[in-house]
Amino acid sequence: MLVSLKEISKYVDISSLSPEEIASRLTFSGIEVEEIKKSADATNLVIGEVIDCKNHPDSDHLHVCKVDIGSDILDIVCGAPNVRKGLKVIVALPGAVLAGKTINKGVIRGCESNGMLCALNELGVDPKYLRKEQVEGIEELPNDAPIGNREVLSYLGLDDTILDLSLLANRSDCYALYNVAREIGALFNRKVSIPSYEEFHTYEEKDFTVSSETDACKSFYAKIVKGIEIKESPKWLKDVLQSEGIRSIDNIVDLGNYVMLLTGQPIHCYDLDKLPKKELIVKDNIVEDFTALDEKTYQIKEKDLCVTSDNKTMCLGGIMGGENSEISSTSKNIVIEVANFNFASIRKTSNRLGLSSDSSLRFSKGINKDQSEDVLNLFIHLLKDLSSFNDVSNVIKYDTFNHDKKVVDCSLTYINNRLGSKFNFDEVKEVLTLLNFEIEDIDHDNFKAVVPSYRIDIDGKADLSEEVIRYKGFDYISNELPVMETTVGSVSTLREKERNIESYFLNNGFNEVLTYTLINEKDNNMFNFINKNEGIVISNPLTEDHKFIRKNILTSLLRTIEYNINHKESDFKVFEISNVYSKGDKEEIHLSMGLVGNKHIQDGIISSSFSFYDLKGYLEGILSLFNIDNNRIKWNVIKNSNDEFHPNRSAEVILDGKVLAVLGDIHPLKRNEFSLKKEVCEILEMNLSLLFNTRSANNKFFEISKFPKVKRDYAFIVSEEYSYLSIKNEIKKASSLIKDVALFDIYKGENIKENHVSLALSITLEKIDSTLKEDEINTLDNKIKEILITKFKAELRG
Amino acid sequence: MDYALEFENLKTKCLEEINKASSLKELIDLKNKYLAKKGEISLMMNHIREVEDKKAFGEMYNACRKSVEEALDIKIKEEESRKLNEDLKKEKIDITLPGNNYQRGSVNPFFKVINEIEDIFVGMGYSVETGPEVDYDKYVFELLNIPRDHPARDMQDTLYIDSNLLLRSHTSSVQAHVMEKAKGKPIKVICPGKTYRRDDDDMTHSHQFAQVEGLVIDKNINLGNLKATLELFAKKMFSKDTKVRFRSSFFPFTEPSVEVDISCFNCKGKGCSLCKGSGWIEILGAGMVHPNVLKMSGYNPEIYSGFAFGIGIERVAMLKYGIDDIRRFYQNDLRFIKEFKKVKED
Known part of the structure; x- marks a missing residue:
């Protein structure tokens, strides 16, 4: 505004x-x-008259002018197409500063120029308020413009400050x-004088009626004025409108806008003679095509508020008038409308049609319903100076509003308690009175406040506390922490677990990233392994790039990896923890992580590329943070790796029968999609919600054996059809004395049969209550060998 | 036979040889040559049978043996020490070569700020809760005193899934969730989380951003309590002499509503480019919970009152670290992220 x-x-x-x-x-x-x-930014101006204007000898568009500025006659070169002899003009003298630019004496193609003839936009006026010819040429001042007047901005009405x-x-x-x-x-605390005018009419209108058939329009006031003259507005009115950012059209339209600016009440005027019937009725059940003043046609639907005459829409209520009843230069008799349209209806229609106006803006925020007659009176009063007219009707009205004043019950105690302030009654009363509330003191604590009708935002006593403090200033409130029952502050269990994982990764050298929740369709269709529910689509996306709420986060992480590879980062570890959503109120917390390129020791003295087993190690690290027993975890091959994961270097990790994570090498066919060249890219996505919500044993002390451990090593060749884990589990089952089975060598290749592998295991035995005896060890040793030979057809070595 | 002379000569000979020896091996050999069972000194003991004054002979023998032993010990220790030093010299490394890579990773400052804000409020006895990002109109708007078609909905351009479900445009939505769960009991909670608006991304706007919502409800909570709380927060977050200033504002769910400025921690209020010369920086919106909001969530506004505030995470991070463009948080340039190594600012 x-x-x-x-x-x-x-x-x-x-x-x-x-x-x-x-x-x-x-x-x-x-x-x-x-x-x-x-409103303008220019110095050193004077009004002049062009007393001679010749074409520049050396240019096809410049003119050489002699300009009378009263005290002198100046030679000025001017390029404007409309410069001519006899024209009154704005002259910027040498030394003038126009919107920051200084005007100097100069020689233009051999002709001396002692100043500049100006257009309004050159004085800093925003061109959007100017007509095309005003921007293309210099400003043409009226013939009575006083030559030699140096108060040019004041003369132009441009000596204003706008907030x-x-x-x-x-x-x-x-x-x-x-x-x-x-x-x-x-x-x-300054004197305010808002004028108010008596109702004025010259006749009682008998035939013309106004009404509303919808609750969304509860009042409709009108007056008819006959015999008016449509013409240009006077300068003062044009100046005000220009300052307020509204273009001048003609006296009636301008007056409507001016009254709206003053009162906040939008006004619409109809050409009485173009109305098919002597009525204006607001309806909300019209369906038709409607051509508005902007010459565009809009489809009116039910619930749109239409001001109709003989069932034809004359105006899209509160938004824009119709071409069919538009005021034109030949209009003589007009109907002035002062109506109140419901803000919600106006908002809906305005948003749906993408059509807004100064009027719809005000209606959609809500307007004062109690000033309709005053507004009409103001309009008629001002019209007297803008146009002659023959007749003015009485107020024709439809009004079902309750116009009782709004009264709020409040107390000084309430206000001070809410604010933490120590105001006394008189202070509060003074502030509210200055803000035009009428205060009725009940007992010097309780009071009634009558709300001024224009303050439609005031509803209750909390609002009054705000009025007091915004007026007095916030220095009047106390500065004390709340006194409450002492509580132990804490993050939620879920959040705490999230933060534990975060610090695990940070301590292991990962960088934590943050990617967008909203992604495009293509990314949304990739790497959907963990969350296979139906995804959510935004119905009003701003761009296709941010249309889908992701249900998994791996693709976003890969985009981050891509970005950094494109920026020449080669070896790095990244992770992200984020919520994901899918249809049916499903919310999950996911983790994604990526290992790219090589891991290094001492800069790059020793380097090796990341592998599946790095991913696996970090995953196991997380599981150990939550004390998840390995027995509950199953490692499966991904059944359908979708050409997204490497089919033979990826896995699905199952926790208690549910998919906890997928991990592995990115499929070679997908590398291009993320600008991957030669670098290894190992990726993982995990359902943290599953992990966070699963049961797991808390830490507890168990007896530690005082007796020495015994280690036995076994080396053997075995077919690759047996997984390492199956061998390890089988051995562990052999005896409770086996505390640990650890792999210390694995070899494939020369001297080993095809599809076979050489393994070396170190098995730790321990007894809690005594030293292991030689024969116990030997029995177990034989048992282990037997398992290896019979169950796994292993060939024991040395 | 003059054994005294004999011992003296033997000793002198031994000591000379020991003195001359230049390696550990020679010294061990000398030890064997003289002190072993069949060593020259040891063999002297055979002569004890021949002497009368066995005691005197014994003393001479012991004295000789002791001198040689001591001399050998000293020399061996010297030699061992010399050899160790020589060996250690060979093991010399360049201590300026790079260390092994055990660096902690860096964190996008977005998360750093969230964690820090959580820690500050946990220290003040708050609990930290979360709420859904995909939420119902009821929680995001209606229970916050923003009915359908209310002009206040213009303040936020919201991303909808359908007419009822949307991506929350502010974390204030968790207020209604928290009150629903607390069932009329006092509340002291903060809720950090991501929020979304139908906004074009540029240097200062992002369709995705995050807030920390704060909500305190009890009997006798007032606007002064809010100011003191936010001032304490600002002192912890920015610098210990930070001051807080309120300006009147409007949010449909608070009354009175305020914009909160903090004194510029960069120039201490003198005016600089960070605070655009004003000495103050706008940091968050807050206010006293609107009575309608309390009522709708089952709190009697005649008995209970409360305050609420919403802190912009990226805004705080941008101010604190002087970050120029909100898009950097979502771009994840590792060069950017690696600028935030230090675990906690002093």
Whole structure:
């Protein structure tokens, strides 16, 4: 909302207040002033008349002019197409600064030029408020412009300061200059004078009727004015509108806009003679194509508010008028509409049609319902100066609103308790009175506050506490921590587990990344191994790139890997923990991790590429953090690796029958997709929710044996059809004395049969209550050998 | 036979040889030559049978043997020490070669800030909860005093899944969830989490960002309590002389509502580029929980009151570390992430 301080000063005394002071006070009390701007920015100007204008001898578009500025006659070269003899112009004298640019004397293609003839945009006026010809040529001043006048900005009405208010949803009342004046008056305790006018009419309208057939329009006021003259607006009105960022059209449209600016009440005018019937009825059940003032056609649907006449839409209520009843230069008789349309309906229609206007903006925020007659009276009063007319009707109205004043019961105690303040009754009363509340003191603590009708945001006593503190300033509140029952602060169990994993990875040299939840369709269709539920799609995405809520996070991690490879990072470890979502309210916490390239010792003195077993090791590291017994874990080959994981270097990890994780090499066919060249890329995704919610044993002390351990080594050749784990498990089953089975060598190749492998195991035996006896050891030794030979057809070595 | 002279000569000969010896081996040989069972000194003991004054002979023998033993011991120790030093010299390494790679990883500052904020509030006795990112209109808007078609919905452009389900546009939605669970009991909680808006990504806007929601509800909670809480937070998060300033604002779910500025920790309020010369930095929105919000979630606003605040994670991180572009958090350039190694700022 643009606020012209020149216009405001008509309604509130702001003498001796600087724009900065006003802006700062408004901002701190909840009406943010985003910018303070001058309507023009130019110095050293004078009004002149072109008394001679010749073509430049050396140019096809320049003119050499003699310009009378009263005290002197200047030679000025001008390139504007509309410069001509007899034209009154704005002259920037040498030394003038126009929007930061200095004008100097100069010689243009051999002709001396002592200044510049100006267009308004060259004085800093935003071209969007100017007509095309005003931007393309120099400004043409009226014939009576006083030659030699140096107060050019003042003459042009451009000596104004504009406050650009960024209004929050609660202060829609400040879309009215009157209310901004009231606010400034209250904040600075200055006199406010909002004019009010008597109702004026010359006849009683008998035939014309207004009404509404929908609850979304509860009041519709109108007046008919006959015999008006449509013409250009006077300069003062054009100047105000320009300051307020509205383009001048004609006297009636401009007046409607001006009244809206002052009161916040949108106005619409119809050409009475174009209405098919002497009625305006608001309906919300019309379905038809409607051509609006912007010459575009819109499809009206049910629930759109239409102002109709003879069942034809004349105006898309509160948003835009129709071409069919538009005021034109030949209009003589008009109907002025002051209606109240429900904000929700206006918002819906405006959003659906992508059609908004100054009017719909105000309606959609909510407007004062109690000022309809005042607004019409103001309109008629101002019309007297803008146009002649023959007749004005009485107020024709439909109104089903309850216009009782809103009263809020409140107390000083409530306000002080809510704010942590120590105001006394008189202070509170004074503030609220300045803000135009009427206060009825009940017992010097309890009081009633009558809410001014334009403050539609005030509902209850909490609002009053805000009024007091925003007025007085927040220095009046205490600064004490809340006094509450002492509690032990803690993060949730889930969050704590998440943080444990985070620090595990960080301590192991991983970098933690953060990727977008919303991804594109292609990425959303990749690496869906853990969460196979149906995904969620955004119905109103801003871009196709952020349309799908990911249900797994591995693809996002691969995009991060891709980004860094493209930025010449070669060897790194990354991980991310993130929530994922799928249809039916399903939320899971996932972990993804990636190992890229090589691991190094001492910079790169010793290097080896990451492998599946690095992934596996980190996974086992996490499992050990949560004390998950290995017996509960199964390692399966991924049945359908989808050409995403390497079919023979990947695995699915099952915890208690559910998929906990997938991990492995990325499939060679997928490497290109992520710009991978030669570097190893090992990836994993894990369902942390499954891990976090599973049972696991807490730490507990068990007796430690006082007796020595015995180690026995076994080397043997065995067929590859037996997995290492199956051999290990079988050996472990042999006796409870076996404490550990560890692999210390594995060999394949020369001297070993095809499809066979040589393994070397170290088996640790231990007894809790005594030393192991020689014969116990030998019995067990034989048993282990027998298992190896009979169950696994192993060939024992040396 | 003059055994005294004999011992003296033997001793002198031994000591000379010991003195001359230049390796450990020679010394061991000398030890064998003189002190072993069949060594020259040991063999002298055979003569004890021939002497009368056996005691005197014994003393001479012992004295001789002791001198030689001592001399040998000293020399052997010297020699061993010399040899060890020689060996150690050969084992010399270049202590300036790189160490093995046991560096801790770095963390995207986004997570660093979340963890730090959690720790600060946990220290003040808050519990940390989470809430769903995909949530119902009811929790994100309606229970927060933002009915359908309310103008306040303009403040946030929301990403919808269907007319009822959406990606939360603020963490304030967890207020309603927390109150629903607390069933009328006092609350002191923060809830960090990701939020989403239908916004174009640029230097200062991101369609995805994160907030930490704070909510305190009890009897007698007032706006001054909010100020003190946020000031304590700001002192811990930024610097210990940070001050907090409120400006009146509007959120549908708080009344009064405030924008919270902190005194610029960079210039200490003098005015610099970080605070655009004002000495203050806008950091978060907050307010007293709106009575309607309390009522809708089962708290009697005549008895209970509360405050709520929403801290922007990226905003805090950008201020704290001087990060210029919000997109950096989501770009994950390792060069960027590796700038955040230090576990905790001083």
